[in-house]
Amino acid sequence: MKRRYFKFLLLLSSIVLLIGPFAASPMVGSAKMTKNELFRAIEKFSDENNREPIDAKIDSVWKAIPGYNGRTVDIKASYKKMKSKGTFNEKKIVYKEIPPKIHLKDFDNQPIYRGNPQKPMVGFLINVAWGNEFIPGILEVLEKHQTKATFFFDGSWVKKNPEVAKKIKDAGHEIGNHAYNHPDLQQRSMEETKEELVKTNQVIEETLEVKPKWFAPPSGSFNETTVQVAEQLNMKTILWTVDTVDWKNPPASEMVNRVVSKVENGSMILMHPTQPVAEGMDAMITEIKGNGFKLGTVSELLSEKRID
Structure with a gap:
């Protein structure tokens, strides 16, 4: 009799231990x-x-x-x-x-190198002044991953390649200003700088019906005058957090590993339509997303909207 009673107590204790955590949690409890x-x-x-x-x-x-x-x-x-x-x-x-x-x-008159360090998003900045042969492949990979980037167009390139520019815009990517003839703006006067930016905006608006609100100085060369002129034209000056250095033609895998290792919340990644980018874009996107980051345009990255 005592042995049966002892077994009953053990069984009762086990049931209490099993249901105890659930009864205590409002997240799981079924009782109204x-x-x-x-x-x-x-x-x-x-x-x-x-x-x-x-x-x-x-x-x-x-x-x-x-x-x-x-x-x-x-x-x-x-x-x-x-x-x-x-x-x-x-x-x-x-x-x-x-x-x-x-x-x-x-x-006013401040360049931007990154998004907020609490926002788990990364942006691709693709500066386009040459390299048309790799653009179709890059667009295919971006489409495959449902990823949008911000393409900064050289004005003279848009003038020569209106159909390619339209294809990029029609794919839903954001368009920015990259000056007209890839100048070293650190060496240009206020008037010369304004002419470069205005001409580029004009050709972009005429070709794509888009008014850029972001400006990326060619080669990252700028000074206070550059930023001031962009502000006067209602554009913010965009630089970068992480550089692919794709123009040095590194092996794609080496470029991807180096870039991904440096990416953090709010990073803006600079690239161009080059062979390393075309070959490494798929892996880059996969690894960045795999590390828990979302990818977006400059406008999405710099917005105050939360990502939870």
């Missing part, structure tokens, strides 16, 4: 909660998962860095989605984004 209990569960989750917005700022190294939206749980909307079943369900949480107080647009 009261209105107050469900509200408290949502409020507790909110306290643990709200995120403060991050203001845009000027960094001593990276210059202008965009802000990043915070988020808060919309408790009433979340409760409304859960009340029919009366149980807490994280998948039904409704978030609201909270904008920062200081924005990228608040800063």
Whole structure:
């Protein structure tokens, strides 16, 4: 008799241990909660998962860095989605984004090298002044991965290659300004710089019906005047965080490994329509996405919109 009683106690203890964690968790429990209990569960989750917005700022190294939206749980909307079943369900949480107080647009005459270091996104900057033979292959890979990039066009190239430029634009990629004749803008006057940028905008608008809002100085050569002229034309000056150095024609695998090892939140990767890029683009995208980053255009990367 005692032995049977002892076995019964052991069985009862095992059942309690098995159901204990589930009974204690509002995430899993099937028992219907009261209105107050469900509200408290949502409020507790909110306290643990709200995120403060991050203001845009000027960094001593990276210059202008965009802000990043915070988020808060919309408790009433979340409760409304859960009340029919009366149980807490994280998948039904409704978030609201909270904008920062200081924005990228608040800063004049500052170049931009990267996105916000809290945003798990990476952008491709593809500067185009020559290299047409590799563009079709690059576009095919981008399409395969459903990835959009920002192509910065040299104005004289667009003039000579309007159909190729249209193909890139029609594929949904963003278009930026890369000056007209690939000049060294550090050596140009304000008037000469303005002429280069205005001519490029004009040919892009005439050919593609797009008005660029981003400007990438050729070879990364610029000065304060360059940035100022771009601002006057309602464009921000874009540089890069990571350089493929594809123009040196490195082996594609070597280029991919070096680039991927340097990529972090907010990185902007500079490249051109070269053979190493055409050969390495597929692996580069695969590895970057595999490391948990999303890929987007400059506009998407520099926006304050959250990625969760």
